[in-house]
Amino acid sequence: MINMEHGGLYYTFxxxxxxxxxxxxxxxxxESKVPEYELPPLLIKNDGSKVKxxxxxxxxxxxxxxxxxxxxxxxxxxxxxxGLKYKVIEHNELALNGLAIRKQIxxxxxxxxxxxxxxxxxxLPVDDEKPIPLIVGLNFYGNQTIHRxxxxxxxxxxxxxxxxxxxxxxxxxxxxxGVRSYRWPVEFVLKQGFGLATAYYGDICPDRNDGCDLGxxxxxxxxxxxxxxxDDWGAISAWAWGLSRAMDYFxxxxxxxxxxxxxxxxxxxxxxxxxxxxxxxxxxYIIASASGCGGAALSKRSFGETVKLINDRFPHWFxxxxxxxxxxxxxxxxxxxxxxxxxxxxxxxxxxxxxxxWADPKGMYEAMVEADKAYKLLGxxxxxxxxxLEVGKHFYGQIGFHMRPGGHDVxxxxxxxxxxxxxxxxx
Ligand code: GTR
Numbered sequence: 001m002i003n004m005e006h007g008g009l010y011y012t013f014x015x016x017x018x019x020x021x022x023x024x025x026x027x028x029x030x031e032s033k034v035p036e037y038e039l040p041p042l043l044i045k046n047d048g049s050k051v052k053x054x055x056x057x058x059x060x061x062x063x064x065x066x067x068x069x070x071x072x073x074x075x076x077x078x079x080x081x082x083g084l085k086y087k088v089i090e091h092n093e094l095a096l097n098g099l100a101i102r103k104q105i106x107x108x109x110x111x112x113x114x115x116x117x118x119x120x121x122x123x124l125p126v127d128d129e130k131p132i133p134l135i136v137g138l139n140f141y142g143n144q145t146i147h148r149x150x151x152x153x154x155x156x157x158x159x160x161x162x163x164x165x166x167x168x169x170x171x172x173x174x175x176x177x178g179v180r181s182y183r184w185p186v187e188f189v190l191k192q193g194f195g196l197a198t199a200y201y202g203d204i205c206p207d208r209n210d211g212c213d214l215g216x217x218x219x220x221x222x223x224x225x226x227x228x229x230x231d232d233w234g235a236i237s238a239w240a241w242g243l244s245r246a247m248d249y250f251x252x253x254x255x256x257x258x259x260x261x262x263x264x265x266x267x268x269x270x271x272x273x274x275x276x277x278x279x280x281x282x283x284x285y286i287i288a289s290a291s292g293c294g295g296a297a298l299s300k301r302s303f304g305e306t307v308k309l310i311n312d313r314f315p316h317w318f319x320x321x322x323x324x325x326x327x328x329x330x331x332x333x334x335x336x337x338x339x340x341x342x343x344x345x346x347x348x349x350x351x352x353x354x355x356x357x358w359a360d361p362k363g364m365y366e367a368m369v370e371a372d373k374a375y376k377l378l379g380x381x382x383x384x385x386x387x388x389l390e391v392g393k394h395f396y397g398q399i400g401f402h403m404r405p406g407g408h409d410v411x412x413x414x415x416x417x418x419x420x421x422x423x424x425x426x427x
Contacts, residue, residue: 037300075233075319133260134195148178204242240276271295278342292359337370
């Protein structure tokens with residue numbers, strides 16, 4: 001079966017011609033070609049002993065897993081000890097025709113660099129009792145793309161060109177206002193009693209092959225212009241780190257309920273939301289849309305996007321060590337069930353689409369089934385009874401998921417599930 005997403009047949013053809021010398025891309029979509037694999041155990045400590053209870057988990061295994069994922073996949077972020085400044089750039093109590101409070105906060109990402117600003121856009125429902133629960137997620141083309149609201153500040157940082165969005169010369173333009181609003185149902189979220197916050201991921205680290213030589217990764221280098229060490233942070237870690245800096249701000253804002261913050265992301269930013277939640281337990285709900293390879297999908301299945309395919313196209317996303325597993329998934333000492341489990345016992349939701357084979361829905365489902373062991377160990381329901389991977393069905397346990405018909409995207413119908421799921425679990 002051919003994945004028609006990501007630009008359809010033409011895109012598939014390009015991938016086919018590029019990699020067909022080594023491995024047929026079609027081969028990657030055949031369930032019969034999935035190699036036999038054994039997952040590295042979740043509940044056995046590095047010393048070979050069993051994780052018997054939550055104490056073993058919190059005292060030992062959780063740290064071991066974090067360490068393994070940092071070493072082999074995402075890299076290590078610099079230790080953060082607080083103290084970054086932020087500035088309230090705008091605060092309007094009558095935004096979106098009186099429906100919302102809008103705040104725009106400039107968060108400085110390095111104490112010695114006043115220009116390294118992540119602009120956080122926040123909408124809060126005007127009438128609801130404070131503090132308000134909120135969902136935060138990064139966006140791909142700038143805050144102005146999530147809504148036509150003309151008061152949203154345009155990013156000044158580099159943006160990937162996209163002519164159909166009016167983004168040329170790698171800069172945001174007024175034309176791009178609202179171009180991605182279908183992915184961000186702001187009014188709907190507000191009417192459900194939630195705030196919505198977003199920042200442009202390129203404010204943190206530009207999404208390009210040399211991204212780690214720019215952005216925050218560069219600012220925090222101990223040696224100027226040094227090349228990345230094998231376990232230095234990649235872009236996904238940088239974006240996750242940026243989400244934690246947004247979380248620092250939420251803790252300071254009395255209008256926001258810092259104990260009810262969900263972190264949400266789509267695709268590469270779905271990988272990011274899982275990794276942000278894994279490292280930062282202040283996020284209460286974790287939502288990952290179509291996160292695929294390097295997100296919720298098991299790497300060892302080598303189905304759809306593989307470790308080699310992702311590292312070749314996006315050498316800056318992961319740490320350098322991850323390249324050791326190009327076409328060598330069998331030797332990976334980790335897999336993505338560990339990433340999901342690091343979010344336990346907090347409610348976590350995975351959304352998928354049946355035509356998005358590139359992101360391997362089955363691999364995401366199987367990773368959840370494995371991660372469920374940690375959720376159960378920690379005394380939660382984990383996956384609900386009777387769960388199975390079926391188009392159009394949804395399941396809301398402590399782990400929740402759905403697979404809707406369609407392709408690689410995030411739609412209002414997905415958000416409806418996210419909000420219902422969070423409400424079910426709200427503290
Ligand atoms: C694709 C990539 C996926 C996913 C996606 C996205 O090109 O292969 O891993 O991250 O981009 O972020 O939209």
